[in-house]
Amino acid sequence: MAREKGAKGRESRLRLLHAAAKQFAIHGFHETKVSSIVAEAKLSQPAFYLYFESKDAVFEELVKLFHVRLTTVINESRLPEINSTDGVLNQLCHTLTLMFDYFYANPYLTRIGFHLAPQSQNMKQELVQWVEQMLSGEQRSGQFKSDFRMNMVAECLVGTIERIVFTQLLPGKVAPEQLALDIVNLYVSGIGMKQSKV
Amino acid sequence: MAREKGAKGRESRLRLLHAAAKQFAIHGFHETKVSSIVAEAKLSQPAFYLYFESKDAVFEELVKLFHVRLTTVINESRLPEINSTDGVLNQLCHTLTLMFDYFYANPYLTRIGFHLAPQSQNMKQELVQWVEQMLSGEQRSGQFKSDFRMNMVAECLVGTIERIVFTQLLPGKVAPEQLALDIVNLYVSGIGMKQSKV
Amino acid sequence: MAREKGAKGRESRLRLLHAAAKQFAIHGFHETKVSSIVAEAKLSQPAFYLYFESKDAVFEELVKLFHVRLTTVINESRLPEINSTDGVLNQLCHTLTLMFDYFYANPYLTRIGFHLAPQSQNMKQELVQWVEQMLSGEQRSGQFKSDFRMNMVAECLVGTIERIVFTQLLPGKVAPEQLALDIVNLYVSGIGMKQSKV
Amino acid sequence: MAREKGAKGRESRLRLLHAAAKQFAIHGFHETKVSSIVAEAKLSQPAFYLYFESKDAVFEELVKLFHVRLTTVINESRLPEINSTDGVLNQLCHTLTLMFDYFYANPYLTRIGFHLAPQSQNMKQELVQWVEQMLSGEQRSGQFKSDFRMNMVAECLVGTIERIVFTQLLPGKVAPEQLALDIVNLYVSGIGMKQSKV
DNA sequence: GATGAATGAGACTTCATTCAT
DNA sequence: TATGAATGAAGTCTCATTCAT
Incomplete structure (x- = not known):
């Protein structure tokens, strides 16, 4: 495989970060659910906690x-x-x-x-x-x-x-x-x- | 009785309204719980719904x-x-x-x-x-x-x-x-x- | 006054009874609120408890x-x-x-x-x-x-x-x-x- | 793992459905609490909402x-x-x-x-x-x-x-x-x- | 690296009922 | 005889978070 180790994880993390930014920006902190962040990032909820401590932490x-x-x-x-x-x-x-x-x-x-x-x-x-x-x-x-x-x-x-x-x-x-x-x-x-x- | 009819209710409503304003202003909409509004107004939760449709409605x-x-x-x-x-x-x-x-x-x-x-x-x-x-x-x-x-x-x-x-x-x-x-x-x-x- | 003592109370009680019958019949027991019974009877909620033990009791x-x-x-x-x-x-x-x-x-x-x-x-x-x-x-x-x-x-x-x-x-x-x-x-x-x- | 994917969820859903049927049948709609459905199904309350929109929806x-x-x-x-x-x-x-x-x-x-x-x-x-x-x-x-x-x-x-x-x-x-x-x-x-x- | 499944905690809201007048 | 005002108790539902695989 051409990709270095850890690349996929970093990508997932980035996807989540972007998704979070978008959701927060559009809907505000409280109206943004972790579920909608991961939905946008096409990942599951536990994946979110793989890369971030909490919803507050991403923010x-x-x-x-x-x-x-x-x-x-x-x-x-x-x-x-x-x-x-x-x-x-x-x-x-x-x-x-x-x-x-x-x-x-x-x-x-x-x-x-x-x-x-x-x-x-x-x-x-x-x-x-x-x-x-x-x-x-x-x-x-x-x-x-x-x-x-x-x-x-x-x-x-x-x-x-x-x-x-x-x-x-x-x-x-x-x-x-x-x-x-x-x-x-x-x-x-x-x-x-x-x-x-x- | 010195007070006119309906005065107590109006007062309670006002107390709730003021309490709500204060809480919303300080903590924002979502961080403000109905419970803290009524606490500030020294009333019980159901009393809140006696005077307002919902939390959204007071806001x-x-x-x-x-x-x-x-x-x-x-x-x-x-x-x-x-x-x-x-x-x-x-x-x-x-x-x-x-x-x-x-x-x-x-x-x-x-x-x-x-x-x-x-x-x-x-x-x-x-x-x-x-x-x-x-x-x-x-x-x-x-x-x-x-x-x-x-x-x-x-x-x-x-x-x-x-x-x-x-x-x-x-x-x-x-x-x-x-x-x-x-x-x-x-x-x-x-x-x-x-x-x-x- | 031509009416005997206690007549008004009996009338109120009857009104409540009829109102309750109607509401129960139309909406069922649980969907019928004491508030709607008294509303139909044009009385206040405490009046209801003046004549009946409880909602169950009228039923x-x-x-x-x-x-x-x-x-x-x-x-x-x-x-x-x-x-x-x-x-x-x-x-x-x-x-x-x-x-x-x-x-x-x-x-x-x-x-x-x-x-x-x-x-x-x-x-x-x-x-x-x-x-x-x-x-x-x-x-x-x-x-x-x-x-x-x-x-x-x-x-x-x-x-x-x-x-x-x-x-x-x-x-x-x-x-x-x-x-x-x-x-x-x-x-x-x-x-x-x-x-x-x- | 011997079981196919998604089997556990389907089972839980079924357990809830059966539990709901039983409770509704025995106690009627209003007397049946979501809490008793999930108790019978040995699940927690949120699990119920994982599989059904609302109490009305299961009914x-x-x-x-x-x-x-x-x-x-x-x-x-x-x-x-x-x-x-x-x-x-x-x-x-x-x-x-x-x-x-x-x-x-x-x-x-x-x-x-x-x-x-x-x-x-x-x-x-x-x-x-x-x-x-x-x-x-x-x-x-x-x-x-x-x-x-x-x-x-x-x-x-x-x-x-x-x-x-x-x-x-x-x-x-x-x-x-x-x-x-x-x-x-x-x-x-x-x-x-x-x-x-x- | 990832997810299906599950839950603890807590918020809003409703309603029968009562207190004080 | 009656009511304005208030509340205790309880129920539905949501959500961030975690377990087990």
Whole structure:
């Protein structure tokens, strides 16, 4: 046999993982039964417990997977350091684009890790901090208005990202790069013609 | 007897409704057991079914309650028609403030109707359309940049609102009015010093 | 007030009894809820227990009522003793007619006491014995064939009665007297033209 | 392993089916708890739902089983066509014998399908029609008295059958063939010595 | 590596019945 | 005489999980 030992098992495990991701994403954690996961994976229920501790465990694994990969995407998105406002905005836009690419390529995982999981709150919190740091630096260097609390802005941005991902990106309405561009533009300039102030 | 007829029953029903709201908000629909609702309301399980069809039914009722009240808040927030850009922004800010007041006064209901319920998607969609219409009018009158699709802006704004409500408003970090002001300001002017463009 | 003391209570009790009879007859014992009995009687649940020990108790009462009345009907149906075959057949026919009259006038009670109640078996057993005695006497006097076990004939007749009551009498398809006549005729002569024998 | 695949499951299912039949027959539908069925079958409650949709479903299955088998028995009881009165009576007697054989061999199923089930009314109705057709043909050919409505006779006969089955056959008091003979004889000739008429 | 068969634990719901007024 | 309000007890069903092969 050409296949190495253990290959079949790994495949079964993967099938289960994918099936679980799909079911969780579509039906949520509680509405997803182990029985429907294994049905989708064309395996039996005991097979499930051959590869995973429990239903909770697969969910955890998927969440972690999402988190790790997203972190990697973000970390690897760092552009060569260009210290200018445009640099920061470019960086933001670039990172957002890569994130969106990742989300778009992994819709089920995204719904799980960015929406369903309780830990998604922490992840979004991390994201907020990451954005905040970026913007704060620029703010201290005087390129951004100083009357905004950058933490607040970051929170707003993350909220925007979350919604846009699920209403525009995943349904395929707008391309990742376009979305990133639109969002950054909006947050930088606002919609007013002039520097209006309420 | 000082109390009017039917008062005790109405009170029990209310206690159950509040208990349910609290439990659902904190633990989610599935993790909330009828047994814990009645425990919180200091009643027995059958009492629950004296006032509600089923666990699903209370949830529905709470969602509807949230929706109806929120709609009322929004509808009654209309200021005397002032046809100016400032008018629109004032209106937006005013409505947001009232909404936030409502959310802040009803945190459990808000978490249920704005987050947990599947129907919350529709509600947010309605909100998006409402915002979009407001902004579109102004856009046509030339007060807002024409290069933004206002639907996109509205989506962004609603995403922002959702997150801000749960991370800033409900935990009591920022006052309703302040939040409304900050958000509108941000969306109108952006954070950039000048009309920067990525 | 013109009404004597206790009249209202007796009326309520009667209403409940009738309601119970109707519900039991239509839906059977288990499918009948105390709640539907009181609903039909336009009273509250505690009122039910004011007049009856339990759900079982009303059922019992109805069964007994049926039994007592039916027994009375049968006992009072005795014709002036005429010792002849025709006499016996007349007696049988007369009694059946009166029974059928009673059944027809009390359809709910009949369904309960003649069909639903476990005790209905005993009642039918009594009926069998009563018929058997009648026929046996005649048999000994040589008027009936001696090769039939009259107990068997009586069982057959009671079976016939039971079915005919529910399929012909209660639905009002055939009049009581006609039914009695038909049945007795059938059992006396059979359907064959001649004295055929299988 | 000597046993073929799936044998154990089929056995368990059968055990449950038998247990259910017994319990239903003895205690009726409502008094029979799933817990007592599985106790009798020496299985746990969930096992029951492994093989049946619900308590109602097993009952239905048993009723259908009874109906199908009884229909088969009746259909296969057809003798080679002998067009004579004796032929019809022989046929009737033969079919009754086979039916009684079937009932005697399946007492629980019989009680369920012929007595407890609401659908048993339809089955008995079918039986009435079958008997009626048989007798009517003979009546038209002049072998039977024309002053009986054969539908009425058929109703009487079916009533007789039902009672005799439960009071004589199932308790084992009289053999199937004897019962069939007795009943047919009775219905053909009646008990009178002569062609008496009330 | 995989599965047919089975189960422990627990959730929702119903209903006859009673308490307090 | 009557009822609004409440509950104890019990039953059906589901589901994650495991045993035995």
